[in-house]
Amino acid sequence: xxxxxxEPHPHPSYLQHHFDNREQQASAAKLGxxxxxxxxxxxxxxxxxxxxxxxxxxxxxxLGAHEHLxxxxxxxxTVVLITSSFTMxxxxxxxxxxxxxxxxxxxxxxxxxxxxxxxVKYFEYSSxxxxxxxxxxxxxxxxxxxxxxxxxxxxxxxxxxxTGLHGVHVLVGMGVLTWVLIRAKRGEFSAEYYTPxxxxxxxxxxxxxxxxxxxxxxxLVK
Amino acid sequence: MSTSTTMDPHQTGxxxxxxxxxxxxxxxxxxxxxxxxxxxxxxxxxxxxxxxLTLLFFLVxxxxxxxxxxxxxxxxxxxxxxxNYNKMFTLHGAVMVFLVIIPMVPAAFGNFFLPIMLGAKxxxxxxxxxxxxxxxxxxxxxxxxxxxxxxxxxxxxFYTPYSTTxxxxxxxxxxxAFILGFSxxxxxxxxxxxxxxxxAPGLTWNRMPLxxxxxxxxxxxxxxxxxxxxxTLLLLAIERTxxxxxxxxxxxxxxxxxQHFFWFYSHPAVYIMILPGFGxxxxxxxxxxxxxIFGYKAIALSSVxxxxxxxxxxxxxxxxxxxxxxxxxxxxxxxxxxxxxxxxKVFSWTATLYKGAIDFTTPMLYGLMFIFTFTIGGLTGxxxxxxxxxVHLHDTYFVVAHFHYVMMGxxxxxxxxxxxxxxxxxxxxxxxxRAGQIGALLVFVGFNMTFFNQFVLGQQGMxxxxxxxxxxxxxxxxxxxxxxxxxxxxLVWTAMYLIASxxxxxxxxxxxxxxxxxxxITQSPPIEHNFHETPVVTADPYNFPEIDRSGTGRHHxx
Numbered sequence: 001x002x003x004x005x006x007e008p009h010p011h012p013s014y015l016q017h018h019f020d021n022r023e024q025q026a027s028a029a030k031l032g033x034x035x036x037x038x039x040x041x042x043x044x045x046x047x048x049x050x051x052x053x054x055x056x057x058x059x060x061x062x063l064g065a066h067e068h069l070x071x072x073x074x075x076x077x078t079v080v081l082i083t084s085s086f087t088m089x090x091x092x093x094x095x096x097x098x099x100x101x102x103x104x105x106x107x108x109x110x111x112x113x114x115x116x117x118x119x120v121k122y123f124e125y126s127s128x129x130x131x132x133x134x135x136x137x138x139x140x141x142x143x144x145x146x147x148x149x150x151x152x153x154x155x156x157x158x159x160x161x162x163t164g165l166h167g168v169h170v171l172v173g174m175g176v177l178t179w180v181l182i183r184a185k186r187g188e189f190s191a192e193y194y195t196p197x198x199x200x201x202x203x204x205x206x207x208x209x210x211x212x213x214x215x216x217x218x219x220l221v222k
Numbered sequence: 223m224s225t226s227t228t229m230d231p232h233q234t235g236x237x238x239x240x241x242x243x244x245x246x247x248x249x250x251x252x253x254x255x256x257x258x259x260x261x262x263x264x265x266x267x268x269x270x271x272x273x274x275l276t277l278l279f280f281l282v283x284x285x286x287x288x289x290x291x292x293x294x295x296x297x298x299x300x301x302x303x304x305x306n307y308n309k310m311f312t313l314h315g316a317v318m319v320f321l322v323i324i325p326m327v328p329a330a331f332g333n334f335f336l337p338i339m340l341g342a343k344x345x346x347x348x349x350x351x352x353x354x355x356x357x358x359x360x361x362x363x364x365x366x367x368x369x370x371x372x373x374x375x376x377x378x379x380f381y382t383p384y385s386t387t388x389x390x391x392x393x394x395x396x397x398x399a400f401i402l403g404f405s406x407x408x409x410x411x412x413x414x415x416x417x418x419x420x421x422a423p424g425l426t427w428n429r430m431p432l433x434x435x436x437x438x439x440x441x442x443x444x445x446x447x448x449x450x451x452x453x454t455l456l457l458l459a460i461e462r463t464x465x466x467x468x469x470x471x472x473x474x475x476x477x478x479x480x481q482h483f484f485w486f487y488s489h490p491a492v493y494i495m496i497l498p499g500f501g502x503x504x505x506x507x508x509x510x511x512x513x514x515i516f517g518y519k520a521i522a523l524s525s526v527x528x529x530x531x532x533x534x535x536x537x538x539x540x541x542x543x544x545x546x547x548x549x550x551x552x553x554x555x556x557x558x559x560x561x562x563x564x565x566x567k568v569f570s571w572t573a574t575l576y577k578g579a580i581d582f583t584t585p586m587l588y589g590l591m592f593i594f595t596f597t598i599g600g601l602t603g604x605x606x607x608x609x610x611x612x613v614h615l616h617d618t619y620f621v622v623a624h625f626h627y628v629m630m631g632x633x634x635x636x637x638x639x640x641x642x643x644x645x646x647x648x649x650x651x652x653x654x655x656r657a658g659q660i661g662a663l664l665v666f667v668g669f670n671m672t673f674f675n676q677f678v679l680g681q682q683g684m685x686x687x688x689x690x691x692x693x694x695x696x697x698x699x700x701x702x703x704x705x706x707x708x709x710x711x712x713l714v715w716t717a718m719y720l721i722a723s724x725x726x727x728x729x730x731x732x733x734x735x736x737x738x739x740x741x742x743i744t745q746s747p748p749i750e751h752n753f754h755e756t757p758v759v760t761a762d763p764y765n766f767p768e769i770d771r772s773g774t775g776r777h778h779x780x
Contacts, residue, residue: 018344018420020756028346028419035411039449046453046483050468053479136466136473151474157466161457 014193026195033199037206040169044210047162051217054158061149065156066218068133068146073124074219077117078211084113085208092201095194100187103197107181110204114174121167128156135160159218166214169207176200246754248650248747263348264750268355269334270648273641276330277717279321279362280634284710286314291672291706294699297690307689308375309390315378316395320402321362323633324491327498328444329358329409331640332437334648336413338741338748339431341422341757346415350408358405364398367391377687379488380455382469382480386462393462396455403448403455406494410444413437422740424759431739431763432521436501439525443490443497443532451487454480478543485536493532495629497525499592499636500567506589506639507571509737511578514764517570524563531560541612550609557607564600568593579769583735584658588639591666595631599624602677617687620680626673638665638716645720646734650747651727657719664712671705739763 012022019025055062091106132140139153180200183189189197249266259267289310293302302310333351337344345351368374371391376384385392417438421430458480460466467473469480500521508515515521537545537553571593580586602624606612615621646652675698680686684695691699733742740763744752 016348018342018346018348024419028415031418032347032350032411032415035414035445039407039411039445042446043449043453046450046457049483050457050479053476054468057476058474135460136464138464151467154467154474157460157464157468161460161466165456 012193014188022192026193029195029199030202033202037202040206040210044162044165047158047165048213048217051158051162054154058149058151058154061151062155063222064149065152066159066221068131068141068148069159069219070124070127071219073120074215077120078215080113080116080120081208081211084110084117085205087113088201088204092194092197095184095189095197096191098191100184100189103184103189104181107177107184107197111174111177111181114170114177117170118167118174121163125160128160162214162218166207166210169210173200173204173207176203245745246749248745249750250650250747252750261352263344263352265333265337265344265348265351266648266748266750266752268351269330269332271355272325272333272358273330275358275362276322276326279317280326283314283317283322284713286310286317288706288710290314291703293689294691295703297693297696299689302689304689305375306373308377308687309373311687312374312377313369316374316399317365318629319378319491319495320399321365323495323629324406325358325402325409326637327502327633327640328413328437328440328494329354329405331502331637331644332409332413332440332498335644335741336416336434336437337420338744338752339434339739339763340416340420341425341740341753341759342416342420343751343753345412346420347412351412354405354408354412357401357408361398361400361402361405364394364401368395368398379484380458380480381484382458382461382477383471385458385480386465386469393459396459400452400455400459403452406444407448410441410448413441414445417441422757422759428519428522429759429762430522431501432504432515432518432525433498433501433739435522436497436499436504436525439529440494440497442526443494443529447487447490447494447533450483451491454483454487457483478540478545481540481543482536485539486533489536489539490529490532492625492629493528495633496596497528499596499633500525502636502640502643503571503589503592504567505737505739506585506592506636506643507574508764508766509643509735510583510586510589511575511580512736512766512769513574513578514766515570516573517566518762518764520566521570524566527563528560531556531563535560538607538612541609542616554607554609558604561600561604568597577769582659583642584653584655584662585639585643585735587659587662587666588635588642591662592632592635592639595627595635595669598674599627599629599631602627615680617685618680619676619684619686622686623673623676623680626676631669631673635665635669641720643735644741645723646730647741647744647746647748649724649727650730651723652730652734653723653727654719657715661712661716661719664708664715666712668705668707668709668712672702672709673705675701736766737763738765 015022015025019028087106087109091103091110094100094103094106128134131144131146132142133146133148133152133156134140135157136153139156141148141152177200180196183196249264252264253262259271262268289302290307293300293307293310299307333345368391371394373390374392374395375390376388376392380392380396417430417434457468461469461475465473466475468475469477471477504515504521535553535557537549538557541550541553571589602620606615606621606624642653642658679695679698679702682695684691684698730746732744732746734746735742738761740757740759741748743757
């Protein structure tokens with residue numbers, strides 16, 4: 001039986017008081033992150049369902065409207081995100097092997113890739129705005145000479161909602177990655193304790209995975 | 223349960239946990255000052271704060287209900303115009319669903335007792351728990367703002383196209399519900415990880431109290447269903463602001479799609495509302511009849527099956543929406559199926575009571591009340607699950623009676639029972655038992671007086687959400703309204719003697735009821751770290767001494 005009183009006892013600073021040992025803490029944190037990822041999948045699945053229903057109702061409209069999305073921009077973003085997942089994985093590995101410098105570099109590269117993603121997205125969205133391809137009642141692409149199918153505004157509504165929500169997750173990810181990078185620089189992570197790096201990695205891989213599904217469905221389908 | 227010889231939960235004297243340790247300050251006073259409460263990571267303090275807020279919103283929702291019922295005393299408009307009547311029942315529904323019933327048992331009783339029943343010091347993520355609480359407060363602020371911004375008149379179900387076109391404060395209400403959803407998700411996530419990773423040595427899955435199984439199944443539903451509500455409400459807000467057209471037929475969308483999205487969450491949500499109540503009832507029935515629960519594994523697994531099957535029945539809210547006949551048949555069939563694990567519980571509780579040493583304490587009265595009123599509610603759900611019958615009963619008072627019998631007669635009754643069962647443990651005081659029994663009687667009589675004849679009203683054709691009605695329904699409405707006053711009086715009475723006990727109640731022993739789960743070996747109220755030493759569990763939590771039927775007064779220990 002372990003005493004649970006308030007007397008000070010030697011334990012690493014990262015071990016929180018309600019856990020018995022670091023394995024329990026790390027294991028709990030990982031399970032918690034996986035459960036959170038399940039909630040994210042369910043949230044995005046509502047939007048994917050909406051997409052499939054629109055495609056079921058208006059197949060030609062979707063195929064016609066999505067031709068106006070930039071496959072180049074989407075393609076660049078796909079490569080950028082996959083690269084960022086790679087750098088993220090390397091960052092986790094570096095933390096696991098006590099390699100502080102490499103961990104910091106990999107996290108920085110991941111954040112940089114995320115930044116490139118958002119910049120490309122900015123240009124994509126600007127182009128849509130400038131051509132009147134806006135969601136719902138703001139849609140006015142015909143003013144710019146685009147003769148799109150009748151319910152194209154619904155497609156752009158779905159497009160902006162899906163990529164917009166994904167973009168929010170990228171931004172939040174950049175914030176969390178920055179915080180983990182600061183902690184890594186301070187030397188808080190080691191082979192005994194790299195849980196935050198691992199868990200932010202899990203989150204980042206999910207953000208990448210959502211994009212892997214978004215890109216073909218929105219940009220590539222024929 | 224046997225832990226060691228110094229930790230016998232059947233000692234009803236001084237807390238066995240305090241032997242040799244002196245009386246350490248309880249969690250209530252361990253750290254002083256308002257800030258120590260507002261920034262606490264102690265699951266017990268968070269549980270109490272959730273309890274206070276959910277009960278406060280229960281009062282708000284209850285007052286709205288009394289306003290609705292009072293307006294219905296006569297068929298004419300009395301003090302509420304038609305649109306204000308709509309706002310009033312919307313307020314009642316939205317507050318009760320999102321601020322009271324969904325959070326109450328998990329966030330208040332679950333937070334307080336889940337770690338203790340598992341022999342842990344706290345939940346897996348105490349800081350996340352604190353965040354969950356403040357997210358709840360933020361969501362509640364959005365709801366309060368909605369009231370002051372002119373209210374909401376769509377009903378708590380927000381059906382399109384009305385919700386996308388009405389001028390009332392839809393966005394703030396939807397934002398509030400969205401935010402509250404995150405509080406629910408994070409609480410569920412915390413509980414799942416705590417149950418998996420923080421059980422005391424010897425506490426196997428099959429030695430967990432059934433309340434924990436219930437909270438676990440609830441947490442799975444919270445985590446999987448609530449995100450779908452989040453995206454539904456987001457789409458509704460976007461539809462309202464941007465008119466993307468996903469729910470608007472003029473723009474190529476489908477209003478019934480909203481109903482599918484909405485009920486995909488909201489049907490599992492009703493299982494979030496009731497599963498913890500099932501867990502509580504198992505505790506009340508077993509402890510207050512000093513008899514080992516019958517069918518432990520069946521009850522545990524039935525909670526999990528209800529959680530799973532509950533995801534497959536949402537279409538029974540859409541029988542008359544124009545969905546296909548095939549879909550209707552499938553949803554109807556699966557709706558009948560969910561009754562099976564539910565009935566397993568009712569039969570198990572009844573079998574537990576048989577030859578038990580039943581003590582008609584207030585918690586037992588609420589436990590018995592639950593079995594009675596929930597069964598009525600559940601059976602009438604079967605009526606509604608039958609396609610042909612639902613055509614006549616959809617959107618009538620029959621539906622209103624059904625869900626009040628399960629949500630209030632089930633969920634709230636169980637919560638009040640839990641409050642009494644664990645009052646001594648949470649606050650260290652005993653309430654007056656006679657006052658409790660009177661309160662239970664008033665609540666039981668008032669509840670049935672209010673809602674039973676609503677089944678008849680609905681079957682006779684009275685539509686729901688109407689502030690006026692034909693003269694033939696007048697007497698029944700009067701009966702129902704007077705019933706609501708009796709119910710209100712019973713609840714006020716209950717609040718009064720419970721609050722009085724905080725000042726004048728007898729000091730509570732560690733184990734006033736002779737329970738055998740881990741919370742009964744802690745001090746009443748518990749110390750900040752729950753246990754002086756991590757308990758080691760060697761038996762299940764319903765291991766009561768064998769009931770003495772010899773008439774000689776001697777006890778036979780196992």
